[in-house]
Amino acid sequence: MTMTLIADAPVDVDAEGFLTDPEQWNERIAHAVAAENGIPELTDRHWLVIRFMRERYLTTGTAPSIRSLGKESGVPVKELYQLFPKGPAKLAAKIGGIPKPKGCI
């Protein structure tokens, strides 16, 4: 775990740049991480997903899977892939300042 500056804010990140403390997150950090990962502009649809992920993580301790995002966030799975190319659950977690989704090993 290392300390770094994102959008002028000091944050703790893991080796892949995921925030390890969701409390350190703010919207400017989200914009900066998105831009760095090929999303130049965060639309309302992006925000819907990011806020849903954060809320779910902060209440249950687990980041939602792609399927539960598709069922519950109001954004269908196909669109999730358009909004967050390659890995929606992982990229939205990174932008939303929550730890990387993990398996048990």
Next chain:
Amino acid sequence: VSTKQIVILGGGTGGTMTANRLRRRFEPDEAEIHVVDCDDRHVYQPGLLFVPFGLTSLDEIVRPRSRQLRGGVTFHEAEVASVELERNEVVLVDGDILPYDVLVVASGVRLQPEETDGLTGPGWNERAFTFYTPDSAEALRGALERFDGGRLVVNVVDMPIKCPVAPLEFAFLADWHLRELGIRSRTELVYATPLDSAFTKATCAEHLSFLLDAKEIELVTEFSAGEVDGVGGTLMSFDGRTVDFDLLVTVPLHGGAAYLERTPGLADALGFVPTDKATLQTTVKPNVFALGDATDLPTSKAGSVTHFETDVLSENVVRYFADQELEHGFDGHANCFIETGFHKALLIDFNYDIEPLPGHFPTAFGLPLLKESRLNHLGKLAFQWVYWHALLPGRQIPGIGPAMPTRGKKELPAHA
């Protein structure tokens, strides 16, 4: 004193252990204990992994649910229609009603292969299989007998799944099996996962990543299967990538039992019951508890977890009736043997906060952690006896309590 009514939904690992534990905690006239399940087949689920390779058979791993329950526990073979949370009643499909003072949800998960387009269409159980159900595991055994090389693809559709290491174990055992048969050189073995690597925890990645290379297993990551063509032999991801197969072994989507969908407010959108991480009381109602695969807890869906949860849940049901404060006793402890083939296995041990660490379990003189060994393989085999004869009856296992042990471990992080 009126007799308390305890209704347990599910007669699997968690429901059976809980019923037997609670039966010992209450005098016969203090509490009636009812267990409801829709069939009378208790499957020793860790055994399903071995069925496709002919290393065990269904008659060895399936026993009647009713016979695993102590005297004084009533078993109802019935489908649950719904739970009436306001009235504290369980309604069965045949119309019977079971009133309860405390309800324990232990109904595990339901596999939902039909939620993936095409998976249960043509080719299902002919070319595309899962080993997560007794019937499909048995069908897969036949397919593996006929298999003569080609592309064998092991896939996880999406998390969460039961026993998250099982699909990797399947790949390891398949490698061993095909080498024994002499057809490994003409088989491409592929592991396609929705996660970004096979080992997502730092210590596991460090200690175990060599296994895939050593066993020549091709890894496809961040692959979320959205569609299956079981005749053409193609797995398609939501982002348009494809993986071709001659034989597909997939772990389908998981959700909660069907009655949870018919009971507003008891489960989340995937059918998992919102449960307190430490007490196992649900956040739905104070007299409703849950354990095992049915919960939404951020720990593995595995029998070992359920076993450790049983201790805390049983204690808390007793405290609930006594109007005492609940014990915040569950730490997320999980403990898994991982078969790696060639008569060897790994063992990992972790909880909510502490990742799997190397060392030994449960003390410095125990089984090696995060390392392949024959001893771990023997431990896994011996475990089936322990399951039927010690775990399900609700006996305490000496030296193995619910809290994660740290005595035999190396490199404990400073905050632990």
